[in-house]
Amino acid sequence: MTDSSTSNELGEAAAPTDTSSAGDSGPQGALTVLETRHLSRSVGRRLLVQDVDIQVSAGEILAVVGPSGAGKSSFLRLLNRLDEPTAGTVLLRSSDYRSIAPRELRRRVGMVMQTAFLFPGTVAANISFGPRQRGQAMAPVQIATLLERVGLSGFSDRDVGHLSGGEAQRVAVARTLANDPEVLLLDEPTSALDEASVHGVEELVQGVVRERRVACVIVTHNREQAVRLADRTMILEAGRIVRIGATREVLHDV
Secondary structure: OOOOOOOOOOOOOOOOOOOOOOOOOOOOOOOEEEEEEEEEEEEOOEEEEEEEEEEEEOOOEEEEEOOOOOOHHHHHHHOOOOOOOOEEEEEEOOEEHHHOOHHHHHHHEEEEOOOOOOOOOEHHHHHOHHHHHOOOOOOHHHHHHHHHHOOOOOOOOOEHHHOOHHHHHHHHHHHHHOOOOOEEEEEOOOOOOOHHHHHHHHHHHHHHHHHHOOEEEEEOOOHHHHHHHOOEEEEEEOOEEEEEEEHHHHOOOO
16 A cells, blocks of 8 residues: 555654665756755644655656655655645745745646546646646647657547546646646656556656656655666655665665
8 A cells, every 4th residue: 555645644753763864965966956954744743754854956856665654645745835844844946935836836846646637628628727727828739749748649639538547647747747847746656557557657757857857756665666767765764764865775675
């Protein structure tokens, strides 16, 4: 069972852990896009996320792994204020994210959930939704180009109710990319997909991150996926960083 993506995910109080690698920054010389400082969230007496300090650079993928109930999804939801921190903060390109209007923040820090929640209607209508909310119209050629990028050429007029799980998840990624985000958050984006679709989405994510130079944080229960995708990996247990560093060093036993 994976972490819940809802705001009432409950973790347990942490015992002291080895955090000798905690606070590792991204690749040297790379531009830091996303940073957390002492980021924490508690609900009542339950500590969900505890004093997390990370930096994620442009063009980097950071995987977040850990046992069920470790606070992985709770941490991810804090990064674009779907949930509010009870201590600490997040910086987006060095600006405290509380100074950014929520709608603008979620455009710049886009999220793709475990299940693709698409609006009824066509693929094109879903992709153009975000820009339309800002009074911007996407030209058909722009939609077609984006669909080609995610491997869905010719799907503009397809009803989303007729999509496979892998196709729907690709549309969800395309809809997020239509907002031109600086950060891409992925919460178990392939957990419900078949093996072929998993590898297709992984290749898509890697390509988009490298081409667009976005900072990417992916929550995954699959350590093999972290090895395939992530430059660095953070292990969370009971809301605390146990270790963070180069993926193959952190997950050396995979």
